[in-house]
Amino acid sequence: MKIRHILLLNPPGRKLYTRDYFCSKVTKAGYVEHPLDLLILSGIFSxxxxxxxxxxxxxxxxxxxPAFNHIVSLRPDAVVFLSGLVSRQEDYAFLERxxxxxxxxxxxxxxxxxxKKMVFENTAWMDAVFYDFTSGECADxxxxxxxxxxxxxxxxGNDIIYRVPVQDRxxxxxxxxxxxxxxxxxxxFPFARKLPFATVLTDYGCPFSCPFCVYPTLGFRLRRLQNVTEELRYIRSLGIRELFVKDQSFGADRGRSMRLCEExxxxxxxxxxxxxxxxVAREDLLRGxxxxxxxxxxxxxxxGCDRILRSxxxxVNKRMIVDALRKCRRSGIKSVGIFIFGFPEDDIGTCRETxxxxxxxxxxxxxxxxFVPKAGTPLRNKLMPDDSSGEKEEVLDQxxxxxxxxxxxxxxxxxxxxRVRAIRxxxxxxxxxxxxxxxxxxSLCRLRMCLRSAFFILQDVLAKRR
Ligand code: SF4
Structure with missing residues (x-):
């Protein structure tokens, strides 16, 4: 069948999920961000x-x-969907139907x-997997x-043609x-100061090598600045002035990031x-x-434990973290610290230290x-060399x-x-x-965001884990 109409689908779920850019988790505080993969593909397909x-x-x-009926009524020729280790079972049941x-x-x-290795096992209903949402191959x-x-x-037919990955830098x-x-x-988005906001990606992957993280396995590529500014101008023309720049490590190429700031x-x-x-948080970059x-x-x-950070x-060490936060304050930039409990070498003592x-x-x-052993990472390969976790049972939620x-x-x-005690x-x-x-x-917007966050933080603190 010739494909003319493509539906980009983020499926429904029993919980609210964030599923994009090779991450999946239950959404905290009721916020829903743009599904980056679908957003980028919308331009490629159009x-x-x-x-x-x-x-x-x-x-x-x-x-x-209602989502099912809506999709059928749209009569697409192709459905490009998101799924995740957090919601695999319910996604597959929905998509198979x-x-x-x-x-x-x-x-x-x-x-x-x-x-994961067994991608096409028990998924006779699925025709293809896209591994790079920035690639023109998806449209081809x-x-x-x-x-x-x-x-x-x-x-x-009865064969599966596996990709032959190429590391492109x-x-x-x-x-x-x-x-x-x-x-x-x-x-x-909890940190948006104005709504609506837009999500932008100016690079792909990450040049660093934290072993628990999936992004270095994607390589690292920078988007041409002219191409980024074209998108930024388009966003402005839509009347949007708030951005979430979803590069995994802004400033990894400092000179290029400075030029982007200038643009x-x-x-x-x-x-x-x-x-x-x-x-990477140098004073000149933060000022820019x-x-x-x-x-x-x-x-x-x-x-918050240097031994865990080394691994x-x-x-990065604790001294650098404190120093980076000081520079942020001096530059007038707010900071959000994201911490992980339960690394393989953690114990109660190091978690409390964190x-x-x-x-x-x-x-x-x-x-x-x-901590979750994310699919495709060096750490998962080390912890689970034969990756024998049950395909159906494994639910991972960071x-x-x-x-x-x-x-x-x-x-x-x-x-x-x-987690709850630390939040409190x-x-x-x-x-x-x-x-x-x-x-x-x-700021009325800030007040609204604060009240919303407070509501969900309270809900999180008071609720038992489901
Ligand atoms: S810097 Fe961030 S995105 Fe890059 S490898 Fe480390 S954890 Fe992953």
Missing amino acids: SAGFRVSVLDAQAGRQAPE LKKAMPRVLFAGMGDLFL FLSGRRGQFSTISFRD GEFSIPVPRHDLFLNKGYT MRNIGGFSWTCFLRAD MKAAGCHTVLFGFES YKPG ADFAVRCGCDYVSFNV SGIASVWSGSPVSAEELNRL RFYFRPSYLFGMAAASLF
């Missing part, structure tokens, strides 16, 4: 001449039955679970091209993503958030970012996750809400207690509450 529809049942809080209702429609999946495949791909595995460009298709769909300044009027590493509108940076600090965050450090290190906000990895050195109950200690300090209340006085 520019290749396909008609593109988007159904994000997560952002729309759509239940499975869809395929039965629309047997001639092509189904192609993306997500962290496809980085849906246009009917067959043969060997470097970013796509697919069924060809060059620059790349993509057609401008169709941000217009993702407007007014209910996306929210953003020239376009003007943006305020934005991004990820940064502590050892601030001048370009950056107001908040997210740091994956991971641990899992090579090149919680203490998180409270004292000087972040403006914190977030706590639990938020720690849906499940905790069965090999965790600290029990699920203890991890949850640590950080956010319920009188000085912290007073500061937040004062800041909210001057």
